[in-house]
Amino acid sequence: MDAAAKINGGAAQKGDNRPKLPIYLDYQATTPCDPRVVQAMLPWFTEKFGNPHSRNHIYGWEAEEAVERARKQVASIIGADEREIVFTSGATESNNTALKGVARFYKDRKDHLVTVATEHKCVLDSCRHLEQEGFKVTYLPVKKDGLIDLGQLDAAITDKTVLVSVMAANNEIGVIQPLAEIGKICRTKGAFFHTDAAQAVGKIPLDVNAMNIDLMSISGHKIYGPKGIGALYVRRKPRVRLQPLMTGGGQERGFRSGTLPTPLCVGLGEACAIAEREMGAEAERLKMLRERFYQGIMAKLPEVYLNGDHDKRLPGNLNLSFAYVEGEGLMMGIKDVAVSSGSACTSASLEPSYVLRALGVDEELAHTSLRIGFGRFTTEQEVDYAVEHVVAAVKRLRALSPLWEMAQEGIDIKSIQWSGH
Amino acid sequence: MAYSEKLLEHYENPRNVGSLDKAAVDVGTGLVDAPACGDVMKLQIKVNERGVIEDAKFKTFGFGSAIASSSLATEWIKGKTLDEAERIKNTHIAQHLALPPVKIHCSVLAEDAIKAAIADYSAKHPAKPQG
Secondary structure, X not given: OOHHHHHOOOOOOXXXXXXXXXXXXXXXXXXXXXXXHHHHHHHHOOOOOOOOOOOOOHHHHHHHHHHHHHHHHHHHHOOOOHHHEEEEOOHHHHHHHHHHHHHHXXXXXXXXXXXXXXXXXXXXXXXXXXHHOOOEEEEEOOOOOOOOOHHHHHHHOOXXXXXXXXXOEOOOOOEEOOHHHHHHHHHHHOOEEEXXXXXXXXXXXXXXXXXXXXXXXXXOOOOXXXXXXXXXXXXXXXXXXXOOOOOOOOOHHHOOOOOOOHHHHXXXXXXXXXXXXXXXXXXXXXXXXXXXXXXXXXXXXXXEEEOOOOOOEOOOEEEEEEOOOOHHHHHHHOOOEXXXXXXOOOOOOOOOOHHHHHOOOOHHHHOOEEXXXXXXXXXXXXXXXXXXXXXXXXXXHHHOOHHHHHHHOOOOHHXXXXXXX | OOOOHHHHHHHHOOOOEOOOOOOOOOEEEEEEEEXXXXXXXXXXXXXXXXXXXXXXXXXXXXXXXXXXXXXXXXHHHOOOEHHHHHOOOHHHHHHHHOOOHHHHHHHHHHHHHHHHHXXXXXHHOOOOOOO
């Protein structure tokens, strides 16, 4: 049985064209652990349970060896040296450590950071905390395609800028920022370049040296590894220094104290090794699936809009606005297909996605968006089923939508005087 | 978050979907939106000469909860007098559908839509005493 069939709980019956339900198309939220990753992890929970920091017996030594092998595997996928990899609990911790750690270490000389309006919440929130500590932060806008303007970046960096933080690939719209160009500008201007690569590692080729990246955040569970582990790449030459968030026993060269979780480290390492081997072919396959979905939808439904650039985007990501149909209402209508809504109304907040708003997407359209994520275990059959169901649900809900009716009658929705509120 | 069976049933099989002629003298139209979340609800009533709601139709853009709330609202107001319909509260709708707290505003929207439709009908019939 191949890995996909295993994850899907066995292939469908012969002659039965229906995939096993529900279908998971939310690979930017998280990914299942690859069975090969789980296999590699298992011994490190039970018989090989030693503390990798124990120096006096075989239990410690073999655990340390496993952790260091994993460190090499992580380093390899981004072209780094293993001594530049710090294990963390995940990308949120890596981002916090990079931003707060670097800013605080250099605070006597520099007090300014540059980031982007569409960054992940944990980057933006770290910036807010730094602002409260007296740092200044520039939040760059993005263009309609979701990419930053390099001229604006260049202009924003001053001799007081300690760090520029720009994500590699966006978690909602999947657009890939021009990392090499950004790295070049930062190096020339003497600012460190941090990138949150949680969505990008293992999906697109990354090279910290070719791209002049000084710090990079990595997540385990976005790349078919376990949850609860991530890594932070910290450049040695020229050296980047930072003040640790977690202090104690001085593990991870003092950057991050705490006993390393050997099985999780092994899992992250194995996940990186698999991704590095399979990335090229997998990216092509995902692009094919993505286009199959996109073309399938566009051929059957009018007034569907793609958010974010079409080409400079993760192979497994789509973000579509289905005009006149509210995103969460739509998700209820396709309950056999697990996707994510840009309307964000699923959370306690009723605000539409700040990422889509930063792109200049109308509030109305932002409410109608879905993020569809394809991954290692997605099949063609699943894509076809999902297209069919999304199309049916959108048609049904448009028939129910007063906005669709008004649009058909040629009424401009923005001109309406609302009664009630 | 799990939705109640009643809510899901209204979402899957909404009652009284459609539109009435908004220019007709016996039709009242309420069009309301919730600025917080972008939901939009259109609710229409057709009222006979005795002041009884003979027919009701709705169209809603929004959460499943909003669609279910408006479906339920049309079901409830049919056959009621304008006075009776006016007395339907969002809390009744929210209770019946077991709306989660974050979706209570969907029922508020349905109550507002009923009131707006009645107000529109009344505006077309200024001389007629209501009820």
